Amino acid sequence: xxxxxxKIHEMMESADYVTDPAIATSVHLAMTLKKPLLIEGHAGxxxxxxxxVMAKMLGTSLIRLQCxxxxxxxxxxxxxxxxxxxxxxxxxxxxxxxxSEKEATIFSPAFLxxxxxxxxxxxxxxxxxLLIDEIDRADEEFEAFLLEVLSDFQVTIPxxxxxxxxxxxxxxxxxxRVRELxxxxxxxxxxxxxxxxxxxxxxxxVTRKVPGVNERLAKEISRFMETVRTIRLAKVPGxxxxxDWAQALSxxxxxxxxxxxVTETLGCVVxxxxxxxxxxxxxxxxxxxxxxxxxx
Amino acid sequence: MxxxxxxxxxxxxxxxxxxxxxxxxxxxxxxxxxxxxEAVDLMDRAEVYLALRTVLMSRLEEQPAFDRCxxxxxxxxxxxxxxxxxxxxxxxxxxxxxxxxxxxxxAAREKQAQIALDDWEGGDAxxxxxxxxxxxxxxxxxxxxDFSTFPxxxxxxxxxxxxxxxxxxxxxxxxxxxxxxxxxxxDLRRSMRANLMKGEIIELRRRSRRRRKVRLVLxxxxxxxxxxxxxxxxxxxxxxxxxxxxxxxxxxxxxxTRVSDLLRGPSYKSAxxxxxxVRDFSGGTRIGESIxxxxxxxxxxxxxxxxxxxxxxxxxxxxxxxxxQEMLTLKRRAARVIWLNPxxxxxSYEPLTRGMAAALPLVDHFAAAHNLSSLRELASxxxxx
Numbered sequence: 158x159x160x161x162x163x164k165i166h167e168m169m170e171s172a173d174y175v176t177d178p179a180i181a182t183s184v185h186l187a188m189t190l191k192k193p194l195l196i197e198g199h200a201g202x203x204x205x206x207x208x209x210v211m212a213k214m215l216g217t218s219l220i221r222l223q224c225x226x227x228x229x230x231x232x233x234x235x236x237x238x239x240x241x242x243x244x245x246x247x248x249x250x251x252x253x254x255x256x257s258e259k260e261a262t263i264f265s266p267a268f269l270x271x272x273x274x275x276x277x278x279x280x281x282x283x284x285x286x287l288l289i290d291e292i293d294r295a296d297e298e299f300e301a302f303l304l305e306v307l308s309d310f311q312v313t314i315p316x317x318x319x320x321x322x323x324x325x326x327x328x329x330x331x332x333x334r335v336r337e338l339x340x341x342x343x344x345x346x347x348x349x350x351x352x353x354x355x356x357x358x359x360x361x362x363v364t365r366k367v368p369g370v371n372e373r374l375a376k377e378i379s380r381f382m383e384t385v386r387t388i389r390l391a392k393v394p395g396x397x398x399x400x401d402w403a404q405a406l407s408x409x410x411x412x413x414x415x416x417x418x419v420t421e422t423l424g425c426v427v428x429x430x431x432x433x434x435x436x437x438x439x440x441x442x443x444x445x446x447x448x449x450x451x452x453x
Numbered sequence: 454m455x456x457x458x459x460x461x462x463x464x465x466x467x468x469x470x471x472x473x474x475x476x477x478x479x480x481x482x483x484x485x486x487x488x489x490x491e492a493v494d495l496m497d498r499a500e501v502y503l504a505l506r507t508v509l510m511s512r513l514e515e516q517p518a519f520d521r522c523x524x525x526x527x528x529x530x531x532x533x534x535x536x537x538x539x540x541x542x543x544x545x546x547x548x549x550x551x552x553x554x555x556x557x558x559x560a561a562r563e564k565q566a567q568i569a570l571d572d573w574e575g576g577d578a579x580x581x582x583x584x585x586x587x588x589x590x591x592x593x594x595x596x597x598x599d600f601s602t603f604p605x606x607x608x609x610x611x612x613x614x615x616x617x618x619x620x621x622x623x624x625x626x627x628x629x630x631x632x633x634x635x636x637x638x639x640d641l642r643r644s645m646r647a648n649l650m651k652g653e654i655i656e657l658r659r660r661s662r663r664r665r666k667v668r669l670v671l672x673x674x675x676x677x678x679x680x681x682x683x684x685x686x687x688x689x690x691x692x693x694x695x696x697x698x699x700x701x702x703x704x705x706x707x708x709x710t711r712v713s714d715l716l717r718g719p720s721y722k723s724a725x726x727x728x729x730x731v732r733d734f735s736g737g738t739r740i741g742e743s744i745x746x747x748x749x750x751x752x753x754x755x756x757x758x759x760x761x762x763x764x765x766x767x768x769x770x771x772x773x774x775x776x777x778q779e780m781l782t783l784k785r786r787a788a789r790v791i792w793l794n795p796x797x798x799x800x801s802y803e804p805l806t807r808g809m810a811a812a813l814p815l816v817d818h819f820a821a822a823h824n825l826s827s828l829r830e831l832a833s834x835x836x837x838x
Contacts (some may be wrong), residue, residue, distance in 0.1 A: 158495040181504040189492040190508075192484055197513060239465035293753075334753040343511035344479060350513045363798075391782070419650065 165214070172368020174203070174210040175362045177280055177352075183349040184211060193307055193328035193342065195292075200349035207351075208288035208329040217283045219292050220326070222273035224295035231303055234312060238268045238431040264316035276312055284324040291420045293341075295331040300342055303322075305333045306343060355397060356383055358447055366400055369407035377414045384448045388439065390432045401425045414447045461487050468685045471509060478509055498527065506639040519664060525713035553692055565820045599798055600685050611825070615685055618829055619692030666698035667788070667836060668758055672747060674765035676738045677817045684820060686764055687785030689828045691716065697835075701754050711751070740769045740808060741776030750783050755786045760835055764793045773820075776808050780815040789817040791834060798823035 158166075166181040184207065187194035191337070196204045212219035222233055242263045249259055271279065277287040292300065307328060308314065311321040326387065330346060332338060354362060359379040363370055370378070382399050402425040411418055421438060427433055468483035472680060502523055510519045511726050595611060603611055669690065673683040683704070694810045701713045744763075755761060761783055769776060792812065796802045798821040804813060813819065819836050821827045 158497055158500060159492070160654065162493065162500065178499065179503050179506075183507045186489050186504060186507050190488055194507075195511075239645070301491060337753055338758060340477060340511075344477070344482065346511070347485075347507045348511050349507060350516070391785070430806060 162430035167216045168303065168425045169210050170327055172210045172213050173205055173365060175358060175365055177358060180349065180351065182205065183347060184402055187329070187347055188327060190347070191325060193330055193346045194349060195330045196349045196351060197332045197334055199393060199395055200352065201397035202353060202371055203396055204331040204351055205288065208286055210281050211329065212286040215286065215327070218280070219288060220273050220277045220280070220283045220285050221288045221290060221452065224289065224291045224299070226294055226296065227297055228295045231272075233272050233274050233299070234306070235272055235314060236268050236270045237264070259313065263423065266317065269314070274306055276311060276313055276319070278322040279320050280326065281323070285326045287326040287328045289328065289330045291333060292330045293338060294333045297339065300339055307321060329373070353386055356380065356418060358397060359383070359396070362396060363399060363403050363450070367403040368408050370403050374406065374412055374414070375403070378406070378416065381414060381419070381448045385426060385436065388435070390427060391429045392427065394426050400428055412447055414445060421447060460490060467505070467522070468509065470522045470526065472520065472799070474522055476509070476515050476518060477511065482509055484685065499504065506608070523757060553690050592814045600681055600795070601823075607733070612685070612688055615689050615828065616692040618825060638643060644678070651799060668698045668756075669700045669835070670754055670759055670761045670765045670787075671702045672744065672761065673702065673704045674706065674738055674740070675704045679764065679766055683764055686736045686793065686822050689714070693832065701751075703738070703747060705738070707739050707825055709743045709746040738765065738768055739771040740765055741771040741773070741779055744779040744783060748779055752786060755783070757788050759787050760789045760791060762791045762793060766794055766796050766807045767809035767812070769806065771808070771809035773807045777811040777815065778811045783816050784817075789834075790815065791818045791820065792816040793820055793822040795821055795823035795829070797821035798827065816817070
């Protein structure tokens with residue numbers, strides 16, 4: 158293993174992020190090739206966490222752009238602070254400043270609202286980590302706009318001029334695959350799929366993140382989750398659910414799983430009424446053994 | 454460590470292999486791959502794999518193909534403990550072996566298409582002919598006649614009429630948009646402009662979010678007698694295409710096939726004819742299983758702006774429970790689920806098959822698509838509230 162990748166691996170682990178070679182390699186390449194990294198995976202497998210850990214590792218700031226339906230350039234890039242500009246004009250009415258002086262004032266950086274993309278481009282010092290979270294929630298039109306920004310990391314504001322990033326930020330995009338992304342965007346990015354963790358990895362995550370859980374319980378939890386994910390559910394639980402559950406069990410001072418305990422705390426594992434019903438039925442017929450028995 | 458020039462050549466060859474397997478690998482991606490390989494330990498097979506996968510793969514669905522290509526590429530030298538160098542030599546003959554094989558498959562497919570080709574639609578030359586508009590009385594009669602009862606020589610004309618109606622509908626829909634006066638956020642830029650002469654901001658201008666186009670997902674039963682109806686429905690909807698954001702099409706009989714890309718191509722008409730190729734004569738229709746397959750693999754194509762159209766006669770040989778469960782999953786995700794059943798055009802028909810009975814409560818709209826009038830009527834349901 159390349160020393161740099163090993164180092165990233167260790168640094169991620171020491172930042173409390175349980176990782177694997179695939180994630181470490183992709184992060185290493187995103188940093189060396191200076192290309193955006195598109196991370197896909199089910200909800201709650203730790204996609205966003207990668208960007209956070211990366212910023213922590215590099216000792217730089219994390220700038221986050223949360224995407225949603227209807228997100229547009231004004232909310233992502235920059236906007237003039239109109240109310241402030243209007244007020245300023247009012248206050249300046251009686252002064253002797255000339256028209257052009259007034260204009261220069263209200264279109265100065267003090268009246269500019271910097272949204273995440275502009276923040277990332279105009280950052281000074283070490284390049285920040287730009288996290289574009291859940292890009293699949295944004296509209297297709299926004300995706301096209303984003304492509305433009307990501308290709309040359311410069312923005313032209315008519316009143317101010319062109320701002321170009323001195324050092325392009327590290328870009329992480331995440332997607333839950335709610336919507337299919339365009340090929341153009343995919344072409345521009347490196348790609349990483351984060352799957353649900355395997356048994357060993359999940360045990361490590363649980364013991365690392367929830368210290369109150371003993372080894373037996375951690376193993377039982379992970380085995381249980383592994384089985385649950387093979388059942389067809391409306392919403393398959395991710396690591397976030399595992400950790401919530403482990404936390405709940407730990408505060409109940411549990412040291413192993415039994416049917417009663419599982420039934421009581423099932424709400425931490427699945428969050429859909431039908432799924433809860435379904436799991437309860439499986440529990441009633443197969444018993445706890447169906448879920449935590451070691452699989453060959 | 455590999456000599457850089459060989460490394461570049463090996464990577465280029467690997468890129469070509471991936472491309473031959475259908476992965477959209479660009480030259481710039483291959484150049485990135487070379488840079489990526491310089492940044493990892495070339496003696497570590499797992500690391501080379503991860504690096505190449507990060508750069509050259511762009512969606513999860515490509516992974517099986519990628520893994521196969523990578524395996525083939527490494528087979529010869531991994532055992533010797535060698536790195537990537539020398540792969541150049543092995544990849545060249547391998548490709549030459551593969552190529553005629555690919556051609557043969559392609560030729561066979563073409564031939565099959567020829568056999569499956571029906572004569573009702575006419576050749577490509579017919580496309581250039583001016584569209585004939587039948588006289589009013591002829592047309593009225595055509596509107597209400599079931600597609601399956603047209604004689605073969607008239608189908609060509611009916612197909613043209615279908616497209617014509619769709620195009621007129623498309624124009625009407627796009628003209629219907631009007632600006633909203635209330636609601637939305639205040640548009641200060643426009644407010645300031647509108648009030649420039651007044652000295653004060655008096656009149657506020659508002660803007661509302663631009664309406665996104667509705668998307669369509671079509672699941673067409675192409676078993677037996679349904680095939681003809683599928684073709685007319687497809688022709689109708691594709692002519693309406695610019696009204697919708699995106700049209701995705703799948704066909705099914707016993708298994709599901711995605712045909713969107715086929716239909717999007719320039720040879721759209723011949724693609725339409727080719728649809729029957731996916732037909733499976735062996736068994737009946739397994740609607741439930743087909744929808745399950747769709748939900749599992751393509752569920753992300755459906756969101757709250759998506760209307761799912763299912764064209765089938767409801768003769769399902771699968772389990773009705775499966776169908777009901779999968780319809781529920783689909784309904785939860787989609788804006789609307791519309792079931793089109795051409796048999797509904799027959800006044801004596803009642804949806805009594807077990808599959809139909811299980812699915813009906815979960816359908817937002819149930820309609821026929823058996824003649825031109827019913828297709829025209831369908832257009833008014835293709836909207837999201």
